[in-house]
Amino acid sequence: MVDIESVKARLLESVRLMEGAIDHSTPVIDKLDEAGGQLAGVTKGSGHDQAGEALTMLNGAKDRVEEAVNLARGAIDEANAYAEAL
Numbered sequence: 001m002v003d004i005e006s007v008k009a010r011l012l013e014s015v016r017l018m019e020g021a022i023d024h025s026t027p028v029i030d031k032l033d034e035a036g037g038q039l040a041g042v043t044k045g046s047g048h049d050q051a052g053e054a055l056t057m058l059n060g061a062k063d064r065v066e067e068a069v070n071l072a073r074g075a076i077d078e079a080n081a082y083a084e085a086l
Contacts, residue, residue: 004086011083018072018079025069032062 036058043051 008086010085011079015076015079015083018076022072023071025065029062029065029069032058032065032071036062 036055039055039058043055
């Protein structure tokens with residue numbers, strides 16, 4: 001049988017890993033945002049469908065990374081609450 005302190009330690013290690021993932025995601029979001037600005041500037045005034053689609057897809061990618069970060073933050077909150085409840 002696993003003792004409570006061991007469970008808490010594993011939960012806290014999981015939280016640490018999630019926080020690391022979030023830390024690594026922030027530069028990705030920043031780069032996607034920068035790329036989006038450049039792409040928007042380059043394609044401004046272009047009536048070509050692919051230019052708009054490229055920007056739409058890039059924004060979608062950034063949104064999904066941001067959503068993943070938000071979900072991970074929620075998971076951190078829940079894991080911390082669970083560890084505290086033990």
